[in-house]
Amino acid sequence: MYFNQKVVWITGxxxxxxxxxxxxxAKQGAKLILSARNENTLQAVAKKANLSKENYLIIPFDLADTSLADSYVQQIIQKFxxxxxxxxxxxxxxxxxxxxTTKATERNLFEINYFAQVALAKAVLSIMVKxxxxxxxxxxxIAGKFGFYLRSTYSAAKHALHGxxxxxRLEVEKNxxxxxxxxxxxxxxxxxxxAILADGSKHAKMDESHVDAMTAEECAKKILSAIEKNKQEILIGRKEILTVYIKRFFPKMLYKILKKQSPY
Ligand SMILES: NC(=O)c1ccc[n+]([C@@H]2O[C@H](COP(=O)([O-])OP(=O)(O)OC[C@H]3O[C@@H](n4cnc5c(N)ncnc54)[C@H](OP(=O)(O)O)[C@@H]3O)[C@@H](O)[C@H]2O)c1
Known part of the structure; x- marks a missing residue:
């Protein structure tokens, strides 16, 4: 029960x-802060998770605008x-x-997939350092490890997260x-x-390659296990994660493999 009574803020x-x-x-007794854009959807998730009022807080916001990140952190501190x-x-x-892909779509993808993560991390760091x-x-x-068809800006933003x-990680280990x-x-x-198209509208289709992929539940279990074990990085998925090792040792081979893959 590593997460029992721990205060955990989850975006998305x-x-x-x-x-x-x-x-x-929720099953492990954590105190949770739930964020995404729609408050009603988040309330429904909290209800489904059987969270009692004193054990959760909902902070809805758009990741494209994290200008209020410090005030979200204050709300969390006030409650927990x-x-x-x-x-x-x-x-x-x-x-x-x-x-x-339009410039506006590129900037939006970077706000949501990179700048928001940085802004939220900086906001919580003030507390974590104390x-x-x-x-x-x-x-x-894995798109943060190599580029792929139709993912140029998404993949770039995910690569940027690693840098x-x-x-x-090196700077805050001392804290x-x-x-x-x-x-x-x-x-x-x-x-x-x-996912969004070139003009920012929704793709609105389930990719074939995702239909029989690993479930979100299995993925969440692996993420929590890695947090508990203080791991630095984990790859999660089925055989597709081998691509990361192929890139490391045989980059030209990976390129040949990727060329033949469907983007969907
Ligand atoms: N599923 C995969 O195969 C896969 C693979 C690699 C990486 N990932 C990563 O896993 C993470 C979770 O994705 P998922 O697979 O669970 O997809 P998902 O089912 O589409 O969930 C995405 C979550 O992000 C939130 N979100 C999206 N845009 C947002 C915005 N502008 N402001 C606030 N919240 C926003 C959504 O909330 P609202 O729309 O309700 O605001 C939703 O809760 C993402 O970072 C994704 O890049 C997923």
């Missing part, structure tokens, strides 16, 4: 991996008096060729703050439905 808590994390953490873990999970994918303890988990992707948070990078492969969620 309304769906997929984030929702599965809420259910798993500390923050043990931030799970920077919320994110949005892309299904559009680089040439067609506490001299804390854990920051960042949900990246930022690997640097941060007893740990950083975990999570790289899922394909997980059965609404990620492809919610």
């Amino acid at each position: 808590a309304s769906s997929g991996i984030g929702e599965a994390l809420v259910f798993a953490l 008096n500390r923050i043990d873990i931030l799970i920077n999970n919320g994110g949005m994918s892309q299904r559009a060729e680089a040439i067609a 506490q001299q303890s804390g854990q920051i988990t960042v949900v990246s992707s 930022y948070f690997e640097s941060l 007893n703050i740990k950083v975990l990078m999570v790289c899922p492969g394909k997980i059965q969620t609404n990620i492809s439905n919610n």
Whole structure:
């Protein structure tokens, strides 16, 4: 029961991996802060997780605008008096060729998948440094390890997370703050439905490759196990995660494999 009584802030808590994390953490007696855009959806998740009022807080906001991040942290401190873990999970994918993707869509993808994670981490760090303890988990992707068709900006934002948070890990270790990078492969969620096209509109289709992928529940279990074990990085998924090792040892071979893959 590592998470019992721990104060855990989860972004992207309304769906997929984030929702599965809420259910798993609620079972272990954690105190949870749920964030995503829609308050009603988050309330429904809290209800389904059987969370009692004193054990959860809902902070709805758009990851594209984190200007109030410090005030969210104050709300959390007022209610729970500390923050043990931030799970920077919320994110949005892309299904559009680089040439067609508008500048506005590129900036939006970076706000949601990179700048928001940085802003929230900095906001909680002020508290974690005072506490001299804390854990920051960042949900990246195998797209943070290599580029792929129709994912140019998404993949770039996920790569950027590694540069930022690997640097941060070195800097905050002295404060007893740990950083975990999570790289899922394909997980059965609404990620492809919610992915955006070149002009920012929704892809609104479930990719074939996600249909029989690992479940969000299994993924959440592996994330929590990695947090508990203080791991620095984990790959989660089925055979698709082998691509990360192929890239490391045989990069040209990976390129040949990727060329033949469907983007969906
Ligand atoms: N599923 C996969 O195969 C896969 C693979 C690699 C990495 N990942 C990563 O895993 C994380 C979770 O994704 P998922 O698979 O669980 O997908 P999902 O089911 O689409 O969930 C995405 C979550 O992010 C939130 N979100 C998206 N845009 C937001 C915004 N602008 N402001 C606030 N919240 C926003 C959504 O909430 P609202 O829409 O309700 O606001 C939702 O809770 C993401 O970072 C994703 O990149 C997923």
